[in-house]
Amino acid sequence: MNMQETARLILGLRAAGWSEKEINDFLLFIESGEEQYKPKAADKKAEIEHRT
DSSP states (O other), rough: OOHHHHHHHHHHHHHHHHHOHHHHHHHHHHHHGGGGOOOOOOHHHHHHHOOO
């Protein structure tokens, strides 16, 4: 992925409502494959429900 694609990915995640920590953790997961950074669907769902 080149820098332009990376920038678009980050901007898209921001537009989707992801926090900076969520974005950083996701990018770390993509690069490292470490499970500790893997997004968890249940956490995201709970956060969305909390916002409404």
